[in-house]
Amino acid sequence: MLRLLRPLLLLLLLPPPGSPEPLGLAQLSPGSPPQAPDLLYADGLRAYAAGAWGPAVALLREALRSRAALGRARLDCGASCAAEPGAALPAVLLGAPEPDSGPEATQGSWEQQLLRAALRRADCLTQCAARRLGPGGAARLRVVRALRDAFRRREPYNYLQRAYYQLKKLDLAAAAAHTFFVANPMHLQMREDMAKYRRMSGVQPQSFRDLETPPHWAVYDTSLELLGRQEAGLALPRLEEALQGSLAQMESCRADCEGPEEQQGAEEEEEDGAGSQGGLYEAIAGHWVRVLQCRQRCVEEMATRPGRSFPVPDFLPSQLRRLHEAYAQVGNLSQAIENVLSVLLFYPEDEAAKGALNQYQAQLGEPRPGLGPREDIQRFILRSLGEKRQLYYAMEHLGTNFKDPDPWTPAALIPEALREKLREDQEKRPWDHEPPKPKPLTYWKDVLLLEGVTLTQDSRQLNGSERAVLDGLLTPAECGVLLQLAKDAAGAGARSGYRGRRSPHTPHERFEGLTVLKAAQMARSGTVGSQGAKLLLEVSERVRTLTQAYFSPERPLHLSFTHLVCRSAIEGEQEQRMDLSHPVHADNCVLDPDTGECWREPPAYTYRDYSGLLYLNDDFQGGDLFFTEPNALTVTARVRPRCGRLVAFSSGGENPHGVWAVTRGRRCALALWHTWAPEHREQEWLEAKELLQESEEEEEEEEEEEEMPSKDPSPEPPGRRHQGVRDKAGKPPRVREEL
Template identity: 55%
Template sequence: GSRSTGVRGAAGLKKLDQAVSAAHTFFVANPQHLQMREDIEKYRRMSGVKSDNFRDLEATPHWEAYESGVQHYDADQYPQAVARLEESLTEALSALEECRALCEGPWEDEDEEEEMQPGLYEAVAGTHYIQVLKCRQQCVLEIATKPGRISATEDFIPSHLDLLQFAYDQVGNQALAAECAASYLLFYPTDEPMLEKMKQYRTQLGEDTDVTARESIQHYVQRSLMEKKLIYYAVEHLGGTFNDPDLWTPDEVIPENLKEKHSLLMPICTCFSTGPLPFEGIAVTMDSRRMNGTQRVVFDRVLTESECKDLLRLTKVRPGSCRRSYGYRARRSPHTPHERFEGLTVLKAVQLAQNGDVDWRDAKLLLQASEKSRKIIESYFTPGKKLHFSFTHLVFPVFWRVSSVPATWEQEGRMDLSHPVHADNCLLDPEGQECWREPPAYVYRDYSGILYLNDDFQGGGLFFTEMDTVTVTAEVHPKCGRLVAFSSGKENPHGVWAVSRGRRCAIALWYTHSQEHAEQVKNRAGETDSSTSKLDRIPPKEWPTSRRQKPGSDRTQHPKELRARDEL
């Protein structure tokens, strides 16, 4: 009797294992499926279910190895990280070759005439060859896109080398660390931190030691650059377009008359016109066309790494004293039981600076970053039409202690959304395929933006959907200095994936064309033009190493209608 019970129990566990694997496989390919998301969470809470049961039965080898390698890397398990990341890089390059091979074949042209005109064969052959090259170039996006995701992981191949360089350094293998650094510099030859590491390796290994990049990476970069040159030459002289998939493409490869188009990535077909950007060095990484929507865009290099670090200091201010003094209140997220959000407006930052809780320069930088973002969004979306601040909020989530789980920055396996799908100025009705622009929605908001300050966390990406709130159309991965902006209406439903490790810190920005609502919000929230003069009057001071002066005791809170929603 006991033996038969054990057999039935084993059979039951086997079926449970199969069910978990099947559910996980479906969810990986359909991450927007909310019912399956809930089922996965239930499985995680069941006794007898282990982390190994969550297998992707359709996982590609390089992605499986990559995610395993990154997990070991984040856990400071560098020997295991090296092994898995090397495996991932090898498999990724192999998958790239398979994809490139599929680009070759006969060219089918529905408009081709039965009898070829003189010289037409050569023209068709040339056009076909360029199409093959473009297809090959796009293969890097194919292998860099995780199954079930819309957007590719940026710098997928270079990121392997960056991680491997550090991991090899940590295990004491400076020779291979130097090799990975040299390989990475083929993509970004002016990267200062990596150049500094190369100097250190040469000193450690000896100046006479020959440090060269990997042959496989040299071949990859040289071949890619050759193809890019041919494609750009064809686009310049024969017309057409080319969406370069790589961020590392050198400027000298792009013809002068195509550089502006390349940097701005202007949409081919769109219902609105965009204006020039008011600052140099800012790149439009994705426009509406590439994000499969309308009036949405991603800018990079809005802030420098140094500016991001300075602003992040504002997120480390003592929250207790801030809450007591300025209504700097941690709010429990209505969307997930795991997080609460702390935030800081420009006025609060000024008040904290005046009382010695934060550096006045950091408070001023918050204002400058917000104003810079406003000018960029205004120039791009509404050139000639004034955009006013509706609300600005430096927001950073912290996690609640959940049952017996320790309150750390790690919550592996979280499947909930940090912010469910919504629109910013109307009430979304997925079933009716409508969005009602009426209170309690912030109906006066016209444009929204998020300026990211960091990327040292897992999850937390922004995604856009169709009106049904489940069909994902685009994803944006946070990084320092990245600004995502979009119109606030029903054309841009969006949500945010949960953060499973670390903290996502960003400046949330909302804008309005309404002068009336701009004045109302500015006067009550303190985000007036006089903020600049307030900041300029705060003298720099030597901050004591001991406990800083506590601010006063008055309490100020925003009126209910001015509260920033949890809608990054």
């Protein structure tokens, strides 16, 4: 009965219509114990599917708060119970396990201490959780891994933004959409929704706020802005707050690692290498190793920005470097020394840090007693090194796995037997297979498969790998036919692939897209001319043949996707424009500019192997294609579009590229992607070809029937007789009425 009444009870908690909503998501049920997040989330999705937007909002919000309350309770209870007398673990567990631990009496002593401390800690945690979370404590609110992943991906906000929109709460709808989009920047549907929210009159710029931003990231970004303006005095409090927030975020993550252990599958046990072997001590060791592995991963989680796949390298040491430099700028040399000494705890041989330390000490004059590294950093490093010792011991003696997230771990800490293996693992590239290596110039040759096609620039001239610019693939007349096709299709309202009027990448441009199948369907209905649709198919095959001959003569390429796209500058919105028409990206991997890596994993189109852009015009301003280094900042080459010019390149992380803003006019191009995988061949291309062939055959049959003399002298029915009649615009009357 309570399960059935929950949506109605939560609906009563919603504010009345017209009442102001909070900036964030305020507590709906203060003072009452939280309910199970998984049940709340499941009920919220049911209400969403039924179109009950009010209950859906209440349930989803309560699920988010219930999960947050569970995390806070676990963190607070863990800290308070660890500080209780008699709850400390035996000292033997704080360092590396010793294989020869002494006589049996001593071994029994530490074993009793361990079990006694574990029992006391468990009793304390159970009672604390019951006080904070109600009867049953954390066991009642246990969150399964699938739900944790959904919350980590911020999926509830995807449903919330839609529900808020239906409730006419546009401010919160935009906030929820932005919160989801920050963590899922490759989500195309949400990208379109964000563009729509920006065009709505009831949505203000401040509506686009991240409701889940970790506090340390917000403060850290503010401090960087202040440092960029040379305001070190104002930046210092925020830098300190960011460092403390980073350490607090790590403690919260570590507390989650001590939650209930889920049953692992065979694949997960093989990956962790810490599966239970059936005995008491093996089970204890396996669980403890998994907890330690989880704790060590918290460094990466804390250093990973929302929406990014990989952490900022050396995040904690980099914060300490900025701190000691900022303190030195304002003349606080004691604090500068404290922070630079903390950097040396991570990297004792860092020449820049040692040089800064000598400079600060010389400026300070007489040495001051008590100056040393920060205590919070000392505690962090000592605890981390103790955990690493245990993990490396388990790795060497128990066959478990451990990927050290820190580059500062001393080599002496790693057992000699493991160093060579770890060195080989670190040298492996992050993608599934090696990217194509640059071929010698003698390999490249001018491709003369098509008359009039010339190689304008090769990879050497474009300062990269597997890039080429070829001219002469289209005549001016062919460019005109395809431009007219794009114009007619846009006029008829065909925007396949992108339904919004504005570009999904920038609010300052309009974006129109046409696929080969849509073009064939429109040609079949008479909306556009069949000549343009046929030429679209012919040209795409022309580009595929040329790309295969140039880059992959030994292995066939297949068209994966073909898209005729036009970008138009919106008048009156080009002043002081700083964005790009298309941000820097790679076509088959997720580019991480912070690390310079490109990870061939979803949501990227991992099956794409080569890309091509065939330009149709040049009567516009801006819109140049450019290639960059993996940092997405350093431009290595720039290509100006023109009719018949093809830019072809491999689709991986070796070719990050973007498009400069189109500030005037309309830029049209045929975008093509090729794949070696036959199963990813573009099926719509084949369907379009069949559709156009059928139309051509029907036209031929009608012509034959008109030429044959009729045996029946009676007149034909009006509908059949006037089927070929067209108006002054050249369109059938039926099509004109539809338009």
